[in-house]
Amino acid sequence: MDLGIKGRKAIVCASSKGLGLGCASALAEAGCDLVINGRDTDVLAAAARGLRERFGVTVEEVAGDVSAPQVQKALLTACPAPDILVNNNGGPPLRDFRQLDRAAMLDGVTQNMITPIELIQAVVDGMAERGFGRIVNITSLSVYQPIPGLDLSSGARAGLTAFLAGVARTVANRNVTINAILPGKFDTDRIRKTVVFAAEKSGVSLEEQTRRTEQAIPAGRLGKPEEFGRACAFLCSEHAGYITGQNLILDGGFFNSAF
Template identity: 40%
Template sequence: MAASRGLGRAAAHALAGSGHDITVCGRTPDLLAEVADELRDYGGVVDAVQADVATPAGVDRVIRSAEQRLGGVDVLVTNAGGPPAGRFLDLSEEQWNAAYQLTLMSTVRALSATLPAMVRSGYGRVVVIGSSSVFAPLEELTLSNAFRPALAGLVSSVAREVAEHGVTINLIAPGRFTTDRVRDLDERRARAAGVEYEQFRQRAQARIPAGRYGHPEELGALVAFLASDAASYLTGQSLLVDGGLVSRTP
């Protein structure tokens, strides 16, 4: 889901490179067509669906297409563009409702549409791409701070219900990666601080123990692992991938 750019795109490449036939979706036709062409180079079947996962119709369109073109969904990767930045007092009720549909309900609907068949077949892999805000709130990202932890709770709860049927569900909580979303947020914060973007980024990287932002391909590799048989005993977890920025004792 939401595979036309950033972390979703990297996840799609990792799965296609691991031999999966794949359905990808996105809202922008040109970007979606570009990604589909790239994925076809791996040799598998690629199904590209224009859809907005923040809507029930969009999620339904993606899952139905995967069932018709690929015969079903064995691996589900839920993903959605992050909700807009903003402080609590600056957010409208409409923005709260939109973020709820995009960030939480897109995954709820995708799980509802795919888990019954996975349970019947005795096999399934679900990977939810979330945010490090699951573990620590991020400045001026109130909507993400509210709904990403809800995703983690959902993953932990549902994983216990379906584990006996050979279905695993895990969440990846990425920190700062080199994506358009992170750059947009950094540019916003740089303007607020009155500094140049590159100066702001250097300061941000210096606070990360690894000394850099993550590469989307690194997250894609983790998605591919969680989707594999090697990860069959790993479920119900939220995996923080942030170069050591968030200090936590698990």
């Protein structure tokens, strides 16, 4: 399917690896020019080089923590009039909620709620004026189904979801959509850390915990960043203009619910 976004400009945050890179790859495959971001300069440069070589699109790199104001400014300088914004950011580390002090809680909320809101504030009016905009926020299945040790991440992302539910409806008539994708268990660095945490807590080997994790998913496997990215690209396409304010669960059937 032609997604109708060839030549569109996209900012993809935290996109040097994992789900962010999956999204950047799918958008590049659709013909979008990209600004990508990551904290590790070398990893980011390698990701950008791979995207250019595979898809022949323009890829600019902005290194640093996307929560830092100077990094956000650099992203918007590199792409002052984006058609697409994919908000993604690392979450707080696994930690018992009793260990969270005020500074840690404020950092978590800044990472997973305030940062995407700030970027949306910066780009949404321009999108509305131009008559096209696609904003996708990568949150987590933990918004619906809490994961012990990720309470801060879950709370901040749930706050973002509630905040944007109303905002999405205010710009829908300008062909600007705001949606979220809630990943379940995908084969990324973060899920590997979660599996290690669970193995230590359960007192089993990493191999056994990995087997248990995969068996608990109806699909019988972890998700692939590439398939996540293609779902994101569809939400960013010209065909998805009637989808807004929605939370798309991608989890291989793990969340057991009829609605």
